[in-house]
Amino acid sequence: MKSIILARVSTKEQEEGHSISAQKQRLLDYCKKNNLQVIKIFEIIESSTLGERKKFNDMISFVKSYKGKIAIVADAVNRIQRSFKESIVLDELRKKEKIEIHFLRESMVLNENSKSFEILMWDFATMGAKSYVLNLSDDVKRSIEYKIRNGEWITKAPVGYLNSIDDITSKKTVIIDKERAYLVKKAFELYSTGNYPIRQITRILKKDGLTNNTIINKPLTNSQIHKMLQNPFYFGYMRIKGNLYPHKYEPVIDEYLFNKCQQIRNNWHKKPFKYASKPFVFRGLIKCDYCDCSITTDRKKNMYNYLYCTKYKGNCKGERVKEEVLLDQVKELLKNLIIPEEILIDLKERLQKSQEAKKIYHKESIENLRKEYDKIQNRLDNLLNMRLDQRITQSEYDKKAYELKQSQYDLDLKLKQHTEADEKFGITVNYLLNLASRAYELFESSKIEQKRQLINFLLSNLRLKGKTLLYEVNKPFDAILNANRCSDWLPE
Numbered sequence: 001m002k003s004i005i006l007a008r009v010s011t012k013e014q015e016e017g018h019s020i021s022a023q024k025q026r027l028l029d030y031c032k033k034n035n036l037q038v039i040k041i042f043e044i045i046e047s048s049t050l051g052e053r054k055k056f057n058d059m060i061s062f063v064k065s066y067k068g069k070i071a072i073v074a075d076a077v078n079r080i081q082r083s084f085k086e087s088i089v090l091d092e093l094r095k096k097e098k099i100e101i102h103f104l105r106e107s108m109v110l111n112e113n114s115k116s117f118e119i120l121m122w123d124f125a126t127m128g129a130k131s132y133v134l135n136l137s138d139d140v141k142r143s144i145e146y147k148i149r150n151g152e153w154i155t156k157a158p159v160g161y162l163n164s165i166d167d168i169t170s171k172k173t174v175i176i177d178k179e180r181a182y183l184v185k186k187a188f189e190l191y192s193t194g195n196y197p198i199r200q201i202t203r204i205l206k207k208d209g210l211t212n213n214t215i216i217n218k219p220l221t222n223s224q225i226h227k228m229l230q231n232p233f234y235f236g237y238m239r240i241k242g243n244l245y246p247h248k249y250e251p252v253i254d255e256y257l258f259n260k261c262q263q264i265r266n267n268w269h270k271k272p273f274k275y276a277s278k279p280f281v282f283r284g285l286i287k288c289d290y291c292d293c294s295i296t297t298d299r300k301k302n303m304y305n306y307l308y309c310t311k312y313k314g315n316c317k318g319e320r321v322k323e324e325v326l327l328d329q330v331k332e333l334l335k336n337l338i339i340p341e342e343i344l345i346d347l348k349e350r351l352q353k354s355q356e357a358k359k360i361y362h363k364e365s366i367e368n369l370r371k372e373y374d375k376i377q378n379r380l381d382n383l384l385n386m387r388l389d390q391r392i393t394q395s396e397y398d399k400k401a402y403e404l405k406q407s408q409y410d411l412d413l414k415l416k417q418h419t420e421a422d423e424k425f426g427i428t429v430n431y432l433l434n435l436a437s438r439a440y441e442l443f444e445s446s447k448i449e450q451k452r453q454l455i456n457f458l459l460s461n462l463r464l465k466g467k468t469l470l471y472e473v474n475k476p477f478d479a480i481l482n483a484n485r486c487s488d489w490l491p492e
Contacts, residue, residue: 001071002068003039004063005031005042005073006059027073030102036073036102038073044056063093063098064093069098070099071101077125087122094110094114097111108122117483124476148238148245153174153247153249158234159180160180161181174247181252184234186204187228187229188258194267202219205219206220232258235254280297281305282297282462286307287462287464288464289464291316293309293312294312295308305323306322317466321464331440331443334458369411373411373415376404380401435454442454458474458477459472
């Protein structure tokens with residue numbers, strides 16, 4: 001059979017570490033041993049987490065245009081895939097008998113005759129690969145971490161500030177908006193008295209001319225004023241993912257005024273009933289199949305939970321339905337989410353091979369990062385010697401040493417991310433296997449919040465039609481259900 005080889009590394013540094021060459025040689029040896037004639041080799045140097053996969057798409061185009069069946073040979077699942085999106089493309093070609101996929105390290109060959117448990121194994125390996133690469137996200141995380149550490153805002157400036165370019169450094173910065181900042185301060189001052197509700201402040205600021213810092217320049221709405229009065233950016237702190245970090249820009253108000261406003265806000269909200277905090281299993285998870293409005297839940301007689309359409313867009317055919325009715329439908333699904341014991345044993349053995357493939361990749365990545373770190377340390381030592389010998393000035397030393405130490409810091413972040421990704425990969429695979437064999441049992445014994453997490457993990461696009469819960473089963477669990485509809489997990 002004709003074949004193509006795909007060898008991929010994530011970075012230029014890995015390419016220089018001969019990771020591509022090592023992959024190619026392994027795959028060429030494999031093809032020779034298995035009588036596969038190599039007609040093309042795709043060498044891909046691209047991140048598994050960022051951007052469009054141009055070279056991957058080029059490979060798919062080549063396969064589609066080739067007359068006849070062709071084998072795609074790769075070192076491991078994570079060398080080809082980073083998500084189930086690629087699975088859909090590859091699986092379509094597999095079913096049409098256009099390709100046969102060989103994963104060397106997993107000892108897995110997929111073609112049109114593959115059994116359901118082999119497709120399931122592929123799905124599990126893909127989810128493991130997806131988990132691993134998503135937890136890396138090295139370039140983006142590193143850039144954001146660096147900006148936060150330096151007190152830099154990473155997105156559009158809030159009202160009262162403007163995004164700008166520093167005249168000296170030519171870098172992006174944030175400056176006070178002199179046309180709006182004093183009105184923002186006025187909003188805080190008014191609210192801090194406790195005599196002005198949000199609606200009244202909105203009217204006052206609209207009359208004074210406060211608008212959004214957008215092209216349209218519309219007046220601020222009640223909700224925008226409400227959010228503004230809770231934004232710590234105005235007294236010197238950035239709120240990012242629930243955490244506060246000091247920023248380096250000029251504040252509009254002081255911390256005392258901000259805290260005073262928060263006290264007033266909390267007093268306003270002491271009595272109202274926070275409906276969204278009620279512990280309902282399906283809260284915020286379901287849409288009405290008739291009108292696409294949200295399905296909400298309320299409690300009657302402090303005993304029974306009922307779900308019904310909000311009918312925000314007008315009246316529809318939606319019905320009130322007991323929560324237990326929908327829970328029973330979920331439980332019935334989970335009862336069928338069982339992998340036969342003999343298949344589960346085989347699956348664990350195959351996933352162990354996938355784990356070994358991931359370990360080799362992890363080890364190679366760590367070694368390359370440590371080599372790069374040591375190179376920088378040598379350059380720092382040489383730089384210090386040059387300064388001690390007075391071959392460079394103090395300012396020259398400080399500038400270069402800062403750059404090198406920053407590079408070391410970035411490498412430290414990468415090492416940490418690879419370690420965390422390594423740990424989370426193991427957690428993901430173990431959780432998947434546990435869930436695939438004990439889904440019903442886990443759901444029955446779980447508390448409400450855990451039930452919500454399980455539903456979110458297993459199902460998507462939940463809709464309520466009459467008293468029937470409609471849904472899509474997420475991968476790889478859909479493969480388990482499909483296989484259970486067949487006898488003895490026969491080929492699809």
